[in-house]
Amino acid sequence: xxxxxxxxxIWRFLHGISSEEEEQVLQNWLSExxxxxxxxxxxxxxxxxxxxxxxxxxxxQVAWGKMKLGNxxxxxxxxxxxxxxxxxxxxxxxVVFNNDEEDMxxxxxxxxxxxxxxxxxxxxxxxxHNLENKDTLVIEERGxxxxxxxxxxxxxxxxxxxxxxxxVEYNTLQVPRGGEYFLTLSDGTRVWMNSESSxxxxxxxxxxxxxxxxxxEAFFEVAHNEKQPFIVRTEGQQIKVLGTSFNVKAYSREAxxxxxxxxxxxxxxxxxxxxxPVVLTPGKQSNxxxxxxxxxxxxxxxxxxxxxxEGRLVFRDVTMGxxxxxxxxxxxxxxxxxxxxxxxxxxxxxxxxxxxxxxxxNLLSKTNELKFTAYERKILVE
Numbered sequence: 001x002x003x004x005x006x007x008x009x010i011w012r013f014l015h016g017i018s019s020e021e022e023e024q025v026l027q028n029w030l031s032e033x034x035x036x037x038x039x040x041x042x043x044x045x046x047x048x049x050x051x052x053x054x055x056x057x058x059x060x061q062v063a064w065g066k067m068k069l070g071n072x073x074x075x076x077x078x079x080x081x082x083x084x085x086x087x088x089x090x091x092x093x094x095v096v097f098n099n100d101e102e103d104m105x106x107x108x109x110x111x112x113x114x115x116x117x118x119x120x121x122x123x124x125x126x127x128x129h130n131l132e133n134k135d136t137l138v139i140e141e142r143g144x145x146x147x148x149x150x151x152x153x154x155x156x157x158x159x160x161x162x163x164x165x166x167x168v169e170y171n172t173l174q175v176p177r178g179g180e181y182f183l184t185l186s187d188g189t190r191v192w193m194n195s196e197s198s199x200x201x202x203x204x205x206x207x208x209x210x211x212x213x214x215x216x217e218a219f220f221e222v223a224h225n226e227k228q229p230f231i232v233r234t235e236g237q238q239i240k241v242l243g244t245s246f247n248v249k250a251y252s253r254e255a256x257x258x259x260x261x262x263x264x265x266x267x268x269x270x271x272x273x274x275x276x277p278v279v280l281t282p283g284k285q286s287n288x289x290x291x292x293x294x295x296x297x298x299x300x301x302x303x304x305x306x307x308x309x310e311g312r313l314v315f316r317d318v319t320m321g322x323x324x325x326x327x328x329x330x331x332x333x334x335x336x337x338x339x340x341x342x343x344x345x346x347x348x349x350x351x352x353x354x355x356x357x358x359x360x361x362n363l364l365s366k367t368n369e370l371k372f373t374a375y376e377r378k379i380l381v382e
Contacts (some may be wrong), residue, residue, distance in 0.1 A: 004121070005029045005036075010043055010301075025251060031106050031375075033358040052057070082189035107374040115195055115330045117151035119181040124169040124203065131181070142169050143204030144186045155186040157204045168207075172200045175216070180333030185212075188223035189230065195329040217249040219309045237288050240267040240277075247306050254325075258284040260305045313351045320345045320368075320381075331357050334372075337381045344371070 009026050012018040018026070030036050050373040118132035129137060129148075137148035144155045153173065175181050175193045183191040186204045193199060197216025210230045222230045224243025231241040234250035237257055244264025250257040259268060261280040268278045268286055272293040280286060285300040307314040313330075315323050321343035324335040332354070337343050345368060351360050361372040361379070 001075040005079070010040060014044060025308065109201055109361055109374050109379075110356055111373060112331055112333060112357040112374060112377075112379075113353045114356065115180055115332070117180040117181055118176065119153070119193070120174045120176075121146075121148070122172040122174065124171060132179075141171075141203050142167070143202075143206075146171075146203075152182040152184070154184040155203065157186040164325050166206045169203045170200055171203055172198060174198045176332075177329050183225075185210075187225065187228075187230075190221040192219040194218065194308055195332075214248055214250055216251055217247070217308075219245070219247045219306055221245045236271045236290055236293075238269045238271075239295040240269070241265070246280075247302075255290060257290065258285055258305075260290075260300060260302060262302050262306060269297070307350075308353060309355045313349070313353050315347050315349045316344055317348055319343060320347055320370075323347050323382075327357065327360070333357070333377045333379050335379050339382075342381055 007027070009018065009022045012022060026040075026319075030040060035104055042159075097168045106303055116132070118130075121131055121137075123129070124141070129139075131148050131151070131153065132136065137146070139146040144157050147154050147156070170343065173181065173183055173195045175195060177196045179195055181193045183193060183199070185191065185201055187210060189210075191199065196216035197214070199212055199214050199218060201212040202210075203232065205228065208228060210225070210228050211233060212231070213233045215234070220230075220232065220241075222241050222243050222245070226242055230241045230243075232241075234248060234249055234257055235252060237250070237259075239246070239248065241264065244266055245262040246264075246266055247260040247262070248257070249259075259266070259280065261282050261284055263282055266280050268280065268288075270288065270293070273295065275295075278286060278295060278297065280297065281301055283302055284297050285305065286295060286297050288295050296375055301316065304314040304316055313326065315326075321337075328334055331356065347364070347368070349360075351363065357379075364370055365372060373380045373382070
Protein backbone atom coordinates (compact mmCIF):
# COMPACT_ATOMS: atom_id res chain seq x y z
CA UNK A 1 0.00 0.00 0.00
CA UNK A 2 1.30 3.44 -0.95
CA UNK A 3 1.00 5.64 2.13
CA UNK A 4 2.03 8.94 0.52
CA UNK A 5 0.71 10.73 -2.51
CA UNK A 6 2.01 13.79 -4.28
CA UNK A 7 0.16 16.53 -2.41
CA UNK A 8 -0.04 18.61 -5.57
CA UNK A 9 -2.47 16.05 -6.99
CA ILE A 10 -4.85 16.65 -4.08
CA TRP A 11 -4.37 20.42 -4.29
CA ARG A 12 -5.05 20.48 -8.04
CA PHE A 13 -8.13 18.27 -7.66
CA LEU A 14 -9.64 20.49 -4.97
CA HIS A 15 -9.09 23.52 -7.18
CA GLY A 16 -10.67 21.91 -10.23
CA ILE A 17 -7.56 21.85 -12.40
CA SER A 18 -6.52 18.19 -12.20
CA SER A 19 -6.14 16.01 -15.26
CA GLU A 20 -7.98 12.73 -15.81
CA GLU A 21 -4.75 10.86 -15.11
CA GLU A 22 -4.27 12.71 -11.82
CA GLU A 23 -7.88 12.01 -10.80
CA GLN A 24 -7.33 8.31 -11.47
CA VAL A 25 -4.16 8.33 -9.34
CA LEU A 26 -6.11 10.02 -6.54
CA GLN A 27 -9.01 7.61 -6.80
CA ASN A 28 -6.69 4.59 -6.65
CA TRP A 29 -4.90 6.02 -3.61
CA LEU A 30 -8.18 6.73 -1.81
CA SER A 31 -9.36 3.19 -2.50
CA GLU A 32 -6.36 1.67 -0.74
CA UNK A 33 -7.16 2.65 2.83
CA UNK A 34 -9.81 4.49 4.82
CA UNK A 35 -7.16 6.67 6.48
CA UNK A 36 -6.43 8.14 3.04
CA UNK A 37 -10.04 9.29 2.81
CA UNK A 38 -9.82 10.78 6.30
CA UNK A 39 -6.70 12.69 5.30
CA UNK A 40 -8.28 13.88 2.06
CA UNK A 41 -11.33 15.04 4.01
CA UNK A 42 -9.20 17.01 6.45
CA UNK A 43 -7.30 18.71 3.63
CA UNK A 44 -10.61 19.52 1.93
CA UNK A 45 -11.92 21.25 5.06
CA UNK A 46 -8.71 23.21 5.36
CA UNK A 47 -8.99 24.36 1.76
CA UNK A 48 -12.60 25.35 2.32
CA UNK A 49 -11.69 27.39 5.40
CA UNK A 50 -8.81 29.11 3.60
CA UNK A 51 -6.14 27.47 5.74
CA UNK A 52 -4.37 25.73 2.85
CA UNK A 53 -3.89 27.93 -0.19
CA UNK A 54 -0.15 27.40 -0.54
CA UNK A 55 0.69 25.09 -3.43
CA UNK A 56 4.20 24.78 -2.00
CA UNK A 57 2.81 22.05 0.25
CA UNK A 58 3.37 19.69 -2.65
CA UNK A 59 5.83 17.65 -0.59
CA UNK A 60 3.52 14.87 0.51
CA GLN A 61 5.49 13.86 3.57
CA VAL A 62 5.53 17.47 4.81
CA ALA A 63 1.82 17.62 4.18
CA TRP A 64 1.25 14.44 6.14
CA GLY A 65 3.16 15.95 9.04
CA LYS A 66 1.18 19.20 8.98
CA MET A 67 -2.17 17.51 8.64
CA LYS A 68 -2.22 14.75 11.26
CA LEU A 69 -5.32 12.64 11.20
CA GLY A 70 -7.83 12.02 13.94
CA ASN A 71 -9.25 8.53 14.40
CA UNK A 72 -12.91 9.36 13.93
CA UNK A 73 -14.18 8.71 10.43
CA UNK A 74 -16.61 11.15 8.87
CA UNK A 75 -19.33 10.96 6.27
CA UNK A 76 -18.52 11.77 2.67
CA UNK A 77 -21.46 14.08 2.54
CA UNK A 78 -19.10 16.75 3.90
CA UNK A 79 -17.59 16.96 0.46
CA UNK A 80 -20.69 18.62 -0.92
CA UNK A 81 -19.10 22.07 -0.71
CA UNK A 82 -16.50 21.04 -3.30
CA UNK A 83 -18.29 22.25 -6.38
CA UNK A 84 -15.19 21.56 -8.43
CA UNK A 85 -14.95 17.95 -7.25
CA UNK A 86 -15.45 15.22 -9.79
CA UNK A 87 -18.92 13.65 -9.47
CA UNK A 88 -17.46 10.33 -10.54
CA UNK A 89 -14.84 10.33 -7.80
CA UNK A 90 -17.28 11.37 -5.09
CA UNK A 91 -19.66 8.60 -6.16
CA UNK A 92 -16.83 6.09 -5.99
CA UNK A 93 -15.85 7.24 -2.52
CA UNK A 94 -19.45 7.08 -1.32
CA VAL A 95 -19.71 3.45 -2.44
CA VAL A 96 -16.48 2.43 -0.77
CA PHE A 97 -16.47 4.42 2.45
CA ASN A 98 -19.96 5.60 3.31
CA ASN A 99 -20.51 2.72 5.74
CA ASP A 100 -18.46 3.47 8.87
CA GLU A 101 -19.18 0.10 10.44
CA GLU A 102 -17.76 -2.07 7.70
CA ASP A 103 -14.78 -1.20 5.52
CA MET A 104 -15.14 -2.10 1.88
CA UNK A 105 -12.19 -2.97 -0.28
CA UNK A 106 -11.67 -3.06 -4.00
CA UNK A 107 -12.42 -6.49 -5.46
CA UNK A 108 -10.93 -7.84 -8.70
CA UNK A 109 -13.82 -8.38 -11.12
CA UNK A 110 -12.37 -11.78 -11.98
CA UNK A 111 -13.17 -12.95 -8.44
CA UNK A 112 -16.93 -12.38 -8.82
CA UNK A 113 -18.21 -15.77 -9.87
CA UNK A 114 -21.52 -16.72 -11.50
CA UNK A 115 -24.42 -18.28 -9.68
CA UNK A 116 -24.54 -21.95 -8.73
CA UNK A 117 -27.20 -24.56 -8.06
CA UNK A 118 -28.47 -23.75 -4.58
CA UNK A 119 -31.87 -23.54 -2.91
CA UNK A 120 -33.75 -24.04 0.33
CA UNK A 121 -36.65 -26.49 0.60
CA UNK A 122 -39.29 -25.52 3.18
CA UNK A 123 -41.60 -28.36 4.16
CA UNK A 124 -45.25 -28.11 5.18
CA UNK A 125 -44.33 -28.00 8.89
CA UNK A 126 -41.81 -25.18 8.35
CA UNK A 127 -38.69 -27.36 8.45
CA UNK A 128 -36.04 -25.94 6.11
CA HIS A 129 -33.40 -27.94 4.24
CA ASN A 130 -30.41 -26.25 2.59
CA LEU A 131 -30.02 -28.21 -0.65
CA GLU A 132 -26.70 -26.69 -1.68
CA ASN A 133 -24.66 -28.95 0.56
CA LYS A 134 -26.86 -32.05 0.37
CA ASP A 135 -26.03 -34.27 -2.59
CA THR A 136 -28.58 -36.83 -1.45
CA LEU A 137 -31.75 -36.13 0.50
CA VAL A 138 -34.75 -38.45 0.82
CA ILE A 139 -37.90 -37.39 2.66
CA GLU A 140 -41.20 -39.18 2.96
CA GLU A 141 -44.04 -36.70 3.22
CA ARG A 142 -47.75 -37.26 2.96
CA GLY A 143 -48.59 -38.13 -0.61
CA UNK A 144 -45.06 -38.18 -2.07
CA UNK A 145 -41.46 -39.24 -1.82
CA UNK A 146 -39.05 -36.29 -2.04
CA UNK A 147 -35.52 -36.81 -3.35
CA UNK A 148 -32.65 -34.41 -3.95
CA UNK A 149 -29.97 -35.93 -6.15
CA UNK A 150 -27.18 -34.12 -7.98
CA UNK A 151 -28.66 -30.73 -7.12
CA UNK A 152 -32.08 -31.49 -8.60
CA UNK A 153 -35.24 -31.94 -6.54
CA UNK A 154 -37.94 -34.43 -7.51
CA UNK A 155 -41.29 -35.63 -6.15
CA UNK A 156 -42.78 -39.05 -6.78
CA UNK A 157 -46.45 -39.42 -5.93
CA UNK A 158 -47.19 -42.41 -3.71
CA UNK A 159 -50.03 -44.72 -4.61
CA UNK A 160 -52.71 -44.40 -1.95
CA UNK A 161 -56.50 -44.32 -1.72
CA UNK A 162 -58.09 -41.05 -2.83
CA UNK A 163 -60.21 -39.41 -0.15
CA UNK A 164 -62.99 -36.95 -0.88
CA UNK A 165 -61.52 -34.39 1.51
CA UNK A 166 -57.86 -35.15 1.34
CA UNK A 167 -55.63 -32.65 3.14
CA VAL A 168 -53.23 -30.81 0.84
CA GLU A 169 -49.70 -30.23 2.10
CA TYR A 170 -47.45 -27.62 0.52
CA ASN A 171 -43.72 -27.25 0.07
CA THR A 172 -41.83 -24.13 -1.01
CA LEU A 173 -38.59 -24.07 -2.97
CA GLN A 174 -36.65 -20.84 -2.44
CA VAL A 175 -33.77 -19.95 -4.77
CA PRO A 176 -31.61 -17.03 -3.54
CA ARG A 177 -29.66 -14.41 -5.51
CA GLY A 178 -26.74 -16.12 -7.18
CA GLY A 179 -28.60 -19.41 -7.47
CA GLU A 180 -30.73 -21.60 -9.74
CA TYR A 181 -32.43 -24.97 -9.29
CA PHE A 182 -34.31 -27.71 -11.13
CA LEU A 183 -37.51 -29.25 -9.81
CA THR A 184 -39.77 -32.10 -10.92
CA LEU A 185 -43.23 -31.97 -9.38
CA SER A 186 -45.24 -35.04 -8.42
CA ASP A 187 -47.26 -34.94 -11.67
CA GLY A 188 -44.09 -34.98 -13.80
CA THR A 189 -44.09 -31.23 -14.53
CA ARG A 190 -40.53 -29.92 -14.82
CA VAL A 191 -39.56 -26.49 -13.52
CA TRP A 192 -36.33 -24.55 -14.02
CA MET A 193 -36.08 -21.82 -11.39
CA ASN A 194 -33.98 -18.69 -11.82
CA SER A 195 -32.24 -16.57 -9.18
CA GLU A 196 -34.19 -14.84 -6.41
CA SER A 197 -37.31 -16.91 -7.04
CA SER A 198 -39.77 -18.90 -4.95
CA UNK A 199 -42.31 -21.57 -5.87
CA UNK A 200 -45.04 -22.89 -3.55
CA UNK A 201 -46.69 -26.13 -4.66
CA UNK A 202 -48.61 -29.17 -3.29
CA UNK A 203 -46.58 -32.20 -2.33
CA UNK A 204 -49.15 -34.19 -4.31
CA UNK A 205 -51.84 -32.72 -6.57
CA UNK A 206 -55.41 -33.49 -5.52
CA UNK A 207 -58.70 -32.09 -6.67
CA UNK A 208 -59.68 -30.69 -10.05
CA UNK A 209 -56.74 -28.32 -10.50
CA UNK A 210 -52.96 -28.31 -10.13
CA UNK A 211 -52.17 -24.90 -8.63
CA UNK A 212 -48.71 -23.44 -7.85
CA UNK A 213 -47.65 -19.94 -6.72
CA UNK A 214 -44.62 -18.23 -8.24
CA UNK A 215 -42.56 -15.22 -7.24
CA UNK A 216 -39.61 -14.52 -9.53
CA GLU A 217 -38.78 -16.35 -12.75
CA ALA A 218 -39.26 -19.95 -13.82
CA PHE A 219 -39.63 -22.01 -16.98
CA PHE A 220 -42.33 -24.71 -16.90
CA GLU A 221 -42.75 -27.89 -18.94
CA VAL A 222 -46.20 -28.96 -17.82
CA ALA A 223 -47.23 -32.62 -17.85
CA HIS A 224 -50.37 -33.02 -19.95
CA ASN A 225 -53.60 -33.76 -18.09
CA GLU A 226 -56.84 -32.47 -19.61
CA LYS A 227 -58.83 -33.48 -16.54
CA GLN A 228 -56.62 -31.49 -14.17
CA PRO A 229 -55.52 -28.12 -15.62
CA PHE A 230 -52.25 -26.65 -14.37
CA ILE A 231 -52.44 -23.09 -12.99
CA VAL A 232 -49.55 -20.78 -12.15
CA ARG A 233 -50.53 -17.90 -9.87
CA THR A 234 -48.42 -14.75 -9.74
CA GLU A 235 -49.10 -11.28 -8.37
CA GLY A 236 -52.39 -10.25 -9.99
CA GLN A 237 -52.30 -12.90 -12.73
CA GLN A 238 -53.21 -16.54 -13.32
CA ILE A 239 -51.93 -18.76 -16.12
CA LYS A 240 -54.02 -21.80 -17.04
CA VAL A 241 -52.53 -24.62 -19.13
CA LEU A 242 -53.26 -28.19 -20.07
CA GLY A 243 -49.80 -29.26 -21.25
CA THR A 244 -47.24 -26.84 -22.60
CA SER A 245 -43.94 -25.06 -21.96
CA PHE A 246 -43.62 -21.41 -21.07
CA ASN A 247 -41.57 -18.88 -19.13
CA VAL A 248 -42.92 -16.61 -16.39
CA LYS A 249 -41.02 -13.61 -15.03
CA ALA A 250 -42.86 -12.18 -12.03
CA TYR A 251 -40.52 -10.46 -9.58
CA SER A 252 -42.36 -8.60 -6.84
CA ARG A 253 -40.13 -5.51 -7.05
CA GLU A 254 -40.54 -5.14 -10.80
CA ALA A 255 -43.40 -3.26 -12.41
CA UNK A 256 -44.27 -5.86 -15.07
CA UNK A 257 -45.04 -9.57 -15.28
CA UNK A 258 -43.96 -11.23 -18.52
CA UNK A 259 -45.29 -14.58 -19.71
CA UNK A 260 -43.72 -16.13 -22.81
CA UNK A 261 -45.10 -19.20 -24.55
CA UNK A 262 -42.70 -21.69 -26.15
CA UNK A 263 -45.10 -24.52 -27.04
CA UNK A 264 -48.82 -25.27 -26.72
CA UNK A 265 -51.44 -22.79 -25.53
CA UNK A 266 -51.98 -20.92 -22.29
CA UNK A 267 -54.80 -18.78 -20.99
CA UNK A 268 -54.23 -15.71 -18.81
CA UNK A 269 -56.69 -14.09 -16.44
CA UNK A 270 -56.03 -10.94 -14.41
CA UNK A 271 -57.30 -10.22 -10.93
CA UNK A 272 -57.72 -6.46 -11.51
CA UNK A 273 -59.17 -6.49 -15.01
CA UNK A 274 -62.70 -7.55 -15.82
CA UNK A 275 -61.83 -8.83 -19.28
CA UNK A 276 -62.09 -12.12 -21.09
CA PRO A 277 -59.15 -14.49 -20.64
CA VAL A 278 -56.25 -13.82 -23.02
CA VAL A 279 -54.93 -16.81 -24.97
CA LEU A 280 -51.27 -16.94 -25.99
CA THR A 281 -49.93 -18.93 -28.92
CA PRO A 282 -46.28 -20.01 -29.37
CA GLY A 283 -43.87 -17.11 -29.85
CA LYS A 284 -46.13 -14.63 -28.06
CA GLN A 285 -45.32 -12.78 -24.85
CA SER A 286 -47.79 -11.02 -22.58
CA ASN A 287 -46.71 -7.99 -20.58
CA UNK A 288 -48.85 -7.13 -17.56
CA UNK A 289 -48.25 -3.68 -16.06
CA UNK A 290 -49.21 -4.23 -12.42
CA UNK A 291 -49.79 -0.62 -11.37
CA UNK A 292 -51.69 0.42 -14.49
CA UNK A 293 -53.58 -2.88 -14.75
CA UNK A 294 -52.73 -3.01 -18.46
CA UNK A 295 -52.05 -6.15 -20.51
CA UNK A 296 -50.41 -6.21 -23.93
CA UNK A 297 -49.04 -8.99 -26.14
CA UNK A 298 -46.25 -9.08 -28.72
CA UNK A 299 -44.16 -11.46 -30.82
CA UNK A 300 -40.75 -12.19 -29.27
CA UNK A 301 -37.70 -14.37 -29.85
CA UNK A 302 -38.51 -17.16 -27.42
CA UNK A 303 -34.96 -18.52 -27.55
CA UNK A 304 -33.70 -15.20 -26.15
CA UNK A 305 -36.21 -15.20 -23.30
CA UNK A 306 -35.42 -18.75 -22.17
CA UNK A 307 -31.67 -18.62 -22.89
CA UNK A 308 -30.98 -18.43 -19.14
CA UNK A 309 -32.08 -22.06 -18.67
CA GLU A 310 -29.79 -23.11 -21.52
CA GLY A 311 -26.70 -21.54 -19.93
CA ARG A 312 -26.58 -18.22 -21.77
CA LEU A 313 -27.30 -14.57 -21.07
CA VAL A 314 -28.96 -12.96 -24.07
CA PHE A 315 -29.87 -9.27 -24.17
CA ARG A 316 -31.31 -7.70 -27.28
CA ASP A 317 -31.77 -3.93 -27.39
CA VAL A 318 -32.38 -3.59 -23.65
CA THR A 319 -31.28 -0.75 -21.39
CA MET A 320 -28.18 -1.00 -19.23
CA GLY A 321 -30.49 -0.68 -16.22
CA UNK A 322 -32.50 -3.73 -17.31
CA UNK A 323 -29.34 -5.73 -17.97
CA UNK A 324 -27.96 -4.74 -14.57
CA UNK A 325 -31.02 -6.20 -12.81
CA UNK A 326 -30.40 -9.59 -14.44
CA UNK A 327 -26.70 -9.56 -13.62
CA UNK A 328 -27.39 -8.45 -10.04
CA UNK A 329 -29.61 -11.45 -9.39
CA UNK A 330 -27.32 -13.99 -11.03
CA UNK A 331 -24.00 -12.75 -9.63
CA UNK A 332 -25.43 -11.47 -6.32
CA UNK A 333 -23.98 -7.98 -6.80
CA UNK A 334 -25.27 -4.41 -6.90
CA UNK A 335 -24.57 -1.94 -9.71
CA UNK A 336 -24.08 1.73 -8.81
CA UNK A 337 -24.44 4.17 -11.71
CA UNK A 338 -22.50 7.42 -11.42
CA UNK A 339 -24.38 8.97 -14.34
CA UNK A 340 -28.15 8.34 -14.54
CA UNK A 341 -28.12 8.50 -18.35
CA UNK A 342 -25.96 5.35 -18.48
CA UNK A 343 -28.97 3.36 -17.22
CA UNK A 344 -30.78 4.22 -20.45
CA UNK A 345 -28.00 3.11 -22.80
CA UNK A 346 -29.19 0.37 -25.16
CA UNK A 347 -27.34 -2.93 -25.00
CA UNK A 348 -27.21 -6.09 -27.11
CA UNK A 349 -25.14 -9.07 -25.94
CA UNK A 350 -25.02 -12.87 -26.08
CA UNK A 351 -22.75 -14.36 -23.41
CA UNK A 352 -22.12 -17.54 -21.45
CA UNK A 353 -24.08 -17.56 -18.19
CA UNK A 354 -21.42 -19.42 -16.21
CA UNK A 355 -18.52 -17.04 -16.93
CA UNK A 356 -17.10 -14.94 -14.13
CA UNK A 357 -18.49 -11.43 -14.30
CA UNK A 358 -15.24 -9.87 -15.52
CA UNK A 359 -15.62 -11.59 -18.92
CA UNK A 360 -19.04 -10.01 -19.40
CA UNK A 361 -18.10 -6.55 -18.14
CA ASN A 362 -14.91 -6.50 -20.20
CA LEU A 363 -17.02 -7.10 -23.30
CA LEU A 364 -19.40 -4.29 -22.35
CA SER A 365 -16.55 -1.90 -21.59
CA LYS A 366 -14.99 -2.48 -25.02
CA THR A 367 -18.17 -2.06 -27.00
CA ASN A 368 -19.78 0.75 -25.01
CA GLU A 369 -16.79 2.63 -23.53
CA LEU A 370 -17.87 1.95 -19.95
CA LYS A 371 -15.63 1.35 -16.95
CA PHE A 372 -16.51 -1.07 -14.15
CA THR A 373 -14.86 -1.15 -10.71
CA ALA A 374 -15.88 -3.59 -7.97
CA TYR A 375 -15.88 -2.84 -4.26
CA GLU A 376 -16.82 -6.13 -2.59
CA ARG A 377 -20.33 -6.86 -3.99
CA LYS A 378 -20.91 -3.35 -5.39
CA ILE A 379 -19.91 -2.57 -8.98
CA LEU A 380 -19.35 1.07 -9.89
CA VAL A 381 -20.30 1.97 -13.48
CA GLU A 382 -18.45 4.93 -15.02
